[in-house]
Amino acid sequence: MASEDQQINSKELEEAFALFTEASHQLSNAYAVLQQDVASLTEQLAVANGNLKQQYEEKAVLSRRLSLLLDRLPAGVLEVSELGLIVRCNERALDLLGRSLDGLNWDEFFYRHFTVTSETTIYEFNAEAIKKYFTIEQVKISEEAVSVVLLHDVSSAVEMREILARNERLVAMGQMAAGLAHQLRTPMAAALLYVGHLQREQLLEADRIKFAAKATERLKRLEVLVQNMLLFVRGQPQEVSSVSIGEVVQDALAEVRSIFEPSGLQIDLQNNLVDTKVLANFKELSGAIGNLLENACQASKPGQHVICKLELNAGQVEISIIDSGVGIPKATLERLFEPFFTTRKGGTGLGLAIVRNLISSYGGEVSVTSTPNFGSVFKICLPRVLEATNVSGQG
Ligand code: ADP
Numbered sequence: 001m002a003s004e005d006q007q008i009n010s011k012e013l014e015e016a017f018a019l020f021t022e023a024s025h026q027l028s029n030a031y032a033v034l035q036q037d038v039a040s041l042t043e044q045l046a047v048a049n050g051n052l053k054q055q056y057e058e059k060a061v062l063s064r065r066l067s068l069l070l071d072r073l074p075a076g077v078l079e080v081s082e083l084g085l086i087v088r089c090n091e092r093a094l095d096l097l098g099r100s101l102d103g104l105n106w107d108e109f110f111y112r113h114f115t116v117t118s119e120t121t122i123y124e125f126n127a128e129a130i131k132k133y134f135t136i137e138q139v140k141i142s143e144e145a146v147s148v149v150l151l152h153d154v155s156s157a158v159e160m161r162e163i164l165a166r167n168e169r170l171v172a173m174g175q176m177a178a179g180l181a182h183q184l185r186t187p188m189a190a191a192l193l194y195v196g197h198l199q200r201e202q203l204l205e206a207d208r209i210k211f212a213a214k215a216t217e218r219l220k221r222l223e224v225l226v227q228n229m230l231l232f233v234r235g236q237p238q239e240v241s242s243v244s245i246g247e248v249v250q251d252a253l254a255e256v257r258s259i260f261e262p263s264g265l266q267i268d269l270q271n272n273l274v275d276t277k278v279l280a281n282f283k284e285l286s287g288a289i290g291n292l293l294e295n296a297c298q299a300s301k302p303g304q305h306v307i308c309k310l311e312l313n314a315g316q317v318e319i320s321i322i323d324s325g326v327g328i329p330k331a332t333l334e335r336l337f338e339p340f341f342t343t344r345k346g347g348t349g350l351g352l353a354i355v356r357n358l359i360s361s362y363g364g365e366v367s368v369t370s371t372p373n374f375g376s377v378f379k380i381c382l383p384r385v386l387e388a389t390n391v392s393g394q395g
Pocket residue numbers: 291295296297299323325326327328336341342343344346347348349350351352353376
């Protein structure tokens with residue numbers, strides 16, 4: 001019985017030992033695999049660490065370069081926080097604005113020291129004896145809830161433009177004075193000549209009347225010239241109100257037709273507008289349209305038609321005066337609107353200059369296209385008055 005027990009025990013022991021050996025084999029295999037994994041993971045970690053370090057170094061270089069660049073940039077750069085506070089500015093911004101702006105509220109600073117100029121993209125900066133002109137760009141970086149404000153100093157460009165404009169005005173004044181003298185001289189010399197004849201002792205009554213009439217005619221011409229001159233230099237339009245463009249054009253047409261239709265010219269109206277209004281002085285605008293109609297008639301031959309067309313284009317009122325007359329050479333086109341530029345014998349060269357001055361004072365534009373020997377189109381564009389905004393109810 002006892003030996004039977006012993007036999008079983010040694011058998012069980014053998015089996016247990018075999019199991020144990022097997023398990024320890026499996027364990028050591030698993031351990032070897034684990035060791036391999038650890039080695040490869042350590043290797044991967046080293047590579048990742050290396051990459052990170054490299055990326056970090058690259059970023060540091062980039063950041064150094066960026067801040068160097070930021071400080072050397074010719075533009076002022078401000079960083080504005082979500083709350084509107086200036087958190088950082090580059091050196092150029094300090095230079096331009098004369099002081100550090102850190103911690104200030106950008107909007108408050110802007111409204112206190114910047115005013116927009118007639119050119120809406122340029123702002124005048126005024127603070128502590130500094131006066132400069134800037135263009136300002138504000139860019140929002142939405143991912144970081146901050147904005148970057150870029151300030152470009154355009155003071156020297158603005159100054160240059162002012163000097164240029166002043167010189168241009170002086171040149172224009174000189175040209176005008178020369179033109180005026182030229183225009184006045186001929187009728188004045190003629191008037192003097194006829195008045196001289198009147199002083200002759202033995203003068204027939206018929207001659208006296210003839211010379212007096214001629215002198216008067218030349219003096220009247222001088223008067224017209226001076227009146228046109230005043231109209232041109234006055235610059236400011238008379239009182240304006242909302243007027244019906246159809247009625248203004250009818251007024252101009254009536255005047256010009258009475259002069260030119262007897263000589264075989266026909267002036268047609270193509271009115272594509274219904275009850276359309278513009279802001280202008282009725283008589284002045286009628287006079288300007290009359291000037292263009294008159295020029296068109298003077299450029300046309302009997303039998304030809306001059307067309308006056310009214311239409312709306314992109315919300316603007318367009319008045320086109322179309323003729324099929326002599327046309328205008330390209331070289332002349334650029335000079336048409338200069339005061340005293342004329343190719344007509346007896347012309348004053350003030351008609352188109354007056355028209356352009358007046359129309360631009362109404363916020364409109366005059367343009368011209370022309371083909372020599374085929375004719376010309378002069379176009380006036382004026383802002384349309386919408387009835388809702390016509391609060392004064394005039395016109
Ligand atoms: P003026 O009529 O006294 O000459 P304007 O300023 O009215 O002065 O016109 C200037 C010049 O422009 C004219 O002398 C003429 O050469 C040219 N011009 C104007 N309108 C026309 C037209 N419709 N066709 C051809 N030439 C024109």
